[in-house]
Amino acid sequence: MRTSFEIDRRAQGEEIPPRDALRVGAMRRIARAFLSFHGLSSLASPVSLIVSELVTNAIQHSGGTEVTVTMQRQDDLLYAGVTSNVPGNVALREAGEDAESGRGLLLMTATVDGLDGTWGISDDRRTVWCLLPTQGKAR
Known part of the structure; x- marks a missing residue:
């Protein structure tokens, strides 16, 4: 499964337009x-969280104008990747106790680790995948 959608180019810190924000829920659905079709409904909650983050x-940080979500099942593995049309600077960061954002990659990492998975960033820095x-565990 591969689906792409356009997003508005925006400056860092600029609010996400409602049309782009709605894409997050659509990609979760x-x-x-996809998981239901492939008999993997037990992964729906964690994978939805990963895709959402x-x-x-x-949308928030790439500075690009297009996002692509790819999911593929091969044998006993599930690949999920999100690609922007411009390279990014993906990095784990620490969020302060009162911060309202900044924990997405940490949450995604904990979820992937909890499923005995792995994640990474493509060499061209456009795709974050898991x-x-x-x-096995929890399935």
């Missing part, structure tokens, strides 16, 4: 449908 980050086992 598409991810859940990665799509939000791409690879999750479809059998």
Whole structure:
């Protein structure tokens, strides 16, 4: 499954337009449908969270105008990746106790680790991906 959508180019710190914000929920629903179709409904909650965080980050921080979500099942593995049309500077950061944002990648990392998966950033720095086992712990 691969789906792309356009987003408005915006400056860092500028509010996300409502049309772009609605894409996050749409991508969660598409991810859940993909998982259901492939008999992986037990992964719906964690994968929805992962997709949600990665799509939000791409919209909020990439500075690009297009985002692509890719999901693929191969044997006992699930690949999920979110790509921006411009390279990013993806980095884990520490958020202050009172911060209202800044924990997305930490949350995604904890979720992937909890599923015995792995994640990374493509060499061109445009895609953040994760690879999750479809059998085993918590499934």
